[in-house]
Structures are given as C-alpha cells and as structure tokens.
Amino acid sequence: MQKKRVVFSYPPHLVDQPVISKLVKEFDLEVNIMRAHITPNERGRLVLEITGKKQSLEAGLNAVREMGVEIQPLAQDVRWHEERCTHCTACLSVCRTKALDVKRPEMVMSFTRDRCIACELCIPVCPYQAMEVLF
Amino acid sequence: MAKTIEEINEKIRKGKAVVLTAEEIIGFAEENGVKKATQEVDVVTTGTFGPMCSSGAYFNIGHTKPRIKIGGGRCYLNDVPVHTGLAAVDFFLGATAMPDDDPRNKVFPGKFSYGGAYVIEELVAGRDVRLTATAYGTDCYPRKSIDTYISLKDMNEAVLFNIRNAYQNYNVAVNLSDRVLYTYMGVLQPRLGNANYCSAGQLSPLLNDPLYKTIGMGTRIFLGGGIGYVVGPGTQHNPGVMRTEQGVPKAPAGTLSVTGDLKMMSPRWLRGTSFTGYGVTLTVGLGVPIPILNEEILRFTMVRDEEIWAQVVDYSEAYPQLIPGSLGEVNYAQLRSGKITVRGKEVPTAGLSSYARAREIAQILKEWIQAGKFFLTEPVERLPSVDSGIVLKPLKERPVKKSR
Numbered sequence: 001m002q003k004k005r006v007v008f009s010y011p012p013h014l015v016d017q018p019v020i021s022k023l024v025k026e027f028d029l030e031v032n033i034m035r036a037h038i039t040p041n042e043r044g045r046l047v048l049e050i051t052g053k054k055q056s057l058e059a060g061l062n063a064v065r066e067m068g069v070e071i072q073p074l075a076q077d078v079r080w081h082e083e084r085c086t087h088c089t090a091c092l093s094v095c096r097t098k099a100l101d102v103k104r105p106e107m108v109m110s111f112t113r114d115r116c117i118a119c120e121l122c123i124p125v126c127p128y129q130a131m132e133v134l135f
Numbered sequence: 136m137a138k139t140i141e142e143i144n145e146k147i148r149k150g151k152a153v154v155l156t157a158e159e160i161i162g163f164a165e166e167n168g169v170k171k172a173t174q175e176v177d178v179v180t181t182g183t184f185g186p187m188c189s190s191g192a193y194f195n196i197g198h199t200k201p202r203i204k205i206g207g208g209r210c211y212l213n214d215v216p217v218h219t220g221l222a223a224v225d226f227f228l229g230a231t232a233m234p235d236d237d238p239r240n241k242v243f244p245g246k247f248s249y250g251g252a253y254v255i256e257e258l259v260a261g262r263d264v265r266l267t268a269t270a271y272g273t274d275c276y277p278r279k280s281i282d283t284y285i286s287l288k289d290m291n292e293a294v295l296f297n298i299r300n301a302y303q304n305y306n307v308a309v310n311l312s313d314r315v316l317y318t319y320m321g322v323l324q325p326r327l328g329n330a331n332y333c334s335a336g337q338l339s340p341l342l343n344d345p346l347y348k349t350i351g352m353g354t355r356i357f358l359g360g361g362i363g364y365v366v367g368p369g370t371q372h373n374p375g376v377m378r379t380e381q382g383v384p385k386a387p388a389g390t391l392s393v394t395g396d397l398k399m400m401s402p403r404w405l406r407g408t409s410f411t412g413y414g415v416t417l418t419v420g421l422g423v424p425i426p427i428l429n430e431e432i433l434r435f436t437m438v439r440d441e442e443i444w445a446q447v448v449d450y451s452e453a454y455p456q457l458i459p460g461s462l463g464e465v466n467y468a469q470l471r472s473g474k475i476t477v478r479g480k481e482v483p484t485a486g487l488s489s490y491a492r493a494r495e496i497a498q499i500l501k502e503w504i505q506a507g508k509f510f511l512t513e514p515v516e517r518l519p520s521v522d523s524g525i526v527l528k529p530l531k532e533r534p535v536k537k538s539r
Contacts, residue, residue, distance in 0.1 A: 086184065086406065086418065087491040090321050092473070093329035093483035107471065107490035124244065124411040125322045127186065127418075127487070 002054045005074040010044035027060035080111035084130040094121040137429045143177045152177045154504045156497035179436040182422040182496030183335040185488030189299035190417040191229040195291040204276035210268035212254045230417035244317040244412025252417035253407030258287045260402040293397040299369035303341030303389035307332045312451035317412020330482045335493035336440045336467035340423035341389045343436045345382045351514025357422035357500045360404035363395025368518045373527040385444045422496040440467035
C-alpha cells in the first residue's frame with residue numbers, strides 16, 4: 001500500500017465531471033479530500049490524500065491526468081520561507097499536524113512538509129509572511 | 136567588593152571583561168555561588184526581539200532646489216503617510232502608519248500587508264523608497280510638489296526613535312468567546328483554543344534588572360542591529376504593579392524609550408510585521424548590557440523562566456472593555472513548554488516574541504563587548520521605580536459643551 005498527497009487542478013470543462021469516483025470505483029483507491037476549491041465554469045483545486053496499491057495508484061493518477069487534470073505533489077504547494085521566519089512560534093498552536101514544530105529549549109522552528117495538510121491556518125497567523133500556500 | 140562601570144570599561148578596553156548572557160549566568164552563578172560569580176562576571180547581556188508598535192523614525196531629507204516646505208504639507212514614503220508637523224524637510228514615520236487606500240478591516244479580517252514598519256525595514260535594507268509630497272508654497276519655500284526616489288544614504292539624518300519598547304513582562308492572551316479574534320496578540324481561537332504570550336522571559340532586558348538598578352537614561356544598548364541609547368522610561372512605564380518576592384513584576388510594568396542611528400541598523404533586527412485583522416507593527420531587536428556592580432544586581436540577572444509569572448487575560452471581553460482581572464497566573468517555563476492550564480483546560484501556547492532571536496542578540500552584544508567594540512555607560516538618570524508613586528491612568532472622558 002502506498003499513500004500520496006497531491007493537488008489536482010481541473011480545467012473548467014472537468015468541473016462538473018466525476019473524477020474522484022473514477023479513482024475509487026475503477027482503481028480501488030481510498031481518497032481523503034483535505035481541501036476543495038471549485039468554481040463552476042472556472043477551475044477546481046483539490047488537495048487529496050490517496051491510498052492504494054502502488055500499481056493502481058499510478059494507473060489511477062495516469063487515467064485522471066489523461067482526462068486533463070493537472071497533478072502535482074502537495075509539498076510543492078506549501079512553502080516555509082525560512083529566511084522570513086523569526087522563530088516567534090506564533091504558528092505553533094494552530095498547526096495541528098505538527099508540520100510546524102519547535103525544538104526546545106532553543107525554541108527554533110522547523111517545517112516538515114510531509115506532515116502538512118495545507119489547512120492554511122498558519123497563513124493569517126504568521127506576522128512575517130513566512131508561510132506561503134500556492135493555491 | 137563592588138565594581139564600578141569605569142572599572143568594567145577598563146577591563147573591556149584590555150579585552151579582559153568577563154561577559155555572560157542572561158541565560159548563561161543562571162548556571163554559572165548556581166555552580167560558583169553568588170559571591171564568586173559577582174567577583175568574576177563583569178557584564179550580563181540580555182535581548183528581546185518582538186513586535187513593538189510605539190516605534191518610528193525621523194528623517195531629514197535635505198533641501199531641494201528650489202526649496203519646498205514639506206512641513207505642514209502632505210508627504211508619503213511608498214504611499215505611507217508620514218507626520219509633517221515639523222520643519223521644512225524633517226518628518227516622522229510611525230511604524231503602524233499605513234497607506235491611505237489600504238482597506239483596513241473593511242473586509243474582515245484585513246491583511247495589513249504594508250505600512251510604516253515595512254518602509255523602515257526597506258530603508259534599512261538599503262532600498263530606494265518613493266517620496267511624494269505636496270506643499271502650500273511660501274515666498275521662501277516656493278515649490279509645491281515633489282516625486283522622487285530616496286534611500287537612507289541620501290538623507291542627512293535617519294534616526295530610529297521608539298517611545299515604548301521592551302515591555303517588562305506582558306499579558307498572556309486567550310479568547311473565552313465563541314468566535315475567532317484577530318488581535319495584536321495574534322489570532323486567538325475561540326473557547327480557550329490557544330494562549331499567546333510575548334516576552335523573552337529570562338533573557339528580557341527589564342526582567343533582568345527588575346527594579347531598574349542599572350538601566351536608565353543614557354544606557355548604551357543594542358538596537359536594531361546597531362547601537363542605540365535609552366532615552367528614559369517609555370510611555371505607560373508602570374513600575375507599581377504586583378511583584379514576586381524577588382521584585383519581578385507579574386504584569387506589564389516598566390518600558391523603555393530608545394533611540395539610535397538608523398543608518399547603522401540592519402533589516403534582520405527591524406522587521407515589518409502584519410497582524411491579520413489588527414494592523415502593521417515593527418518587530419524590534421533590542422539588547423541591554425547589565426553591569427554586575429554588586430551581588431544584588433547579579434542575583435537579579437539569575438532570574439529563570441519559572442520565576443517569571445504573567446497574567447492570563449481574556450481578549451474577548453476583559454481587555455477590549457478595560458475590565459481588570461486575570462484568569463490566572465502562569466510562568467514562562469510553562470508557556471514555553473507548549474501548554475498551560477486555564478480554568479482546568481489544557482491550552483496550547485504560542486509566542487510572539489522570538490526567544491531564539493533574543494538569545495542571538497544577547498550573544499552578539501556579548502561578542503561586541505568582548506571584542507572591545509562596545510562600552511558601558513553610567514545612566515544620567517535612573518528609571519522611576521516602585522517608590523515613584525506612578526499610577527497608570529485610564530482616560531477620563533468629559534462631556535463636551537455644545538458651542539453656540
């Protein structure tokens with residue numbers, strides 16, 4: 001079994017097409033929708049965690065890609081601008097997955113991409129614009 | 136035997152001064168005892184790096200040809216209005232000023248992505264900013280408008296002048312209501328969802344000299360990456376709050392007014408800062424050296440996070456409505472552990488003042504002194520202390536008579 005966190009970008013003509021059900025029914029994949037932002041006639045953006053057998057995962061993603069969905073790993077969409085971070089730790093209490101975490105007693109922040117679910121709660125909380133989600 | 140500042144400076148000159156940070160002194164003094172530590176250690180360095188709204192800078196930009204009297208006119212740096220109620224080409228830029236067309240909180244919560252503090256950061260980084268001004272024109276200052284780029288090196292003077300910095304302790308902010316609050320203490324989640332604190336604790340300047348035995352008017356300090364001076368007590372300096380037996384205030388108490396040459400400072404230590412739904416502010420790096428003149432002063436610098444207590448304050452009702460009261464006391468060791476208990480509930484904590492950067496400032500100041508580049512000063516006047524009788528007054532509003 002394999003798990004992947006990806007971002008789907010839909011072109012307008014796919015917004016009213018079933019895409020996720022295809023992954024579930026045809027490829028036996030488990031899909032956890034973490035975020036969805038779909039505007040009819042414009043475009044859609046989904047953040048998904050997909051679990052399944054390695055082969056079906058690849059096949060499923062390929063099939064969706066052929067439909068015209070753009071796929072990229074989630075990690076690329078979330079950025080911690082370390083040079084902007086002052087290690088104030090303001091984000092600490094809102095980051096439920098501990099993607100943003102602190103080393104004690106030095107109180108130095110770190111960002112672990114794999115733990116990030118792109119909930120975006122850190123965005124309004126960071127006073128230094130150190131977090132960026134390219135959505 | 137008691138030391139004098141002159142003796143310590145002599146040791147600095149000879150490269151023989153023993154300097155420790157406010158963190159290092161704790162272990163050193165515990166190990167060696169107060170007596171020996173007082174004899175051996177000459178200076179303890181402190182630091183803090185946090186948002187400080189009552190900050191700003193004044194400038195003299197030089198005269199134009201023909202002359203313009205910006206004083207009494209309107210003037211902007213990168214669209215941020217500056218205060219022009221001064222002479223022809225002097226003005227003051229406040230950290231929290233923002234462009235006239237910023238939507239503020241019209242679409243709530245506002246982002247406040249640019250303002251005076253960012254202009255200061257950009258100038259200190261050596262960047263050009265756009266200066267626009269309009270004036271009314273006089274016989275001696277005929278010109279009525281100007282639009283140009285300007286940078287720090289073009290100016291005659293550029294001086295950081297902060298009327299309230301380095302708060303001695305601060306509130307811990309929580310939210311008892313059912314909605315998210317956007318405050319200067321950060322985003323507060325409903326129903327005690329989080330607790331935000333803002334102090335460098337055991338590294339903080341005024342918490343290491345709680346009764347203002349050494350810090351006063353004229354004290355030379357680390358300011359914004361350069362050298363600055365304490366002007367005197369900052370606004371709202373309030374030494375009369377409740378204190379621990381060791382004299383450490385348990386609520387916001389003393390403050391500092393400070394100044395320094397902006398041209399010597401660095402953008403790493405002066406950062407534009409945006410609090411969603413609240414506004415723009417400047418995050419200031421500030422460090423004060425404490426001369427170890429006697430055992431009493433040394434004991435004060437040994438203060439540890441677990442001995443510094445702060446009040447937990449509700450920012451949904453108590454703070455905005457100016458209702459006194461606290462939901463309890465917690466110390467900075469608890470706050471830095473990641474969770475505290477308020478009303479029986481475990482609440483995750485987060486800071487606004489960077490402990491990591493505070494430690495870096497104390498370290499830099501230590502190195503400056505060890506390298507013989509930074510000397511201590513005798514304050515001209517000490518800060519008003521607990522015996523000053525100072526009471527912080529709320530504003531008493533009085534009904535205004537209708538004019539006929």
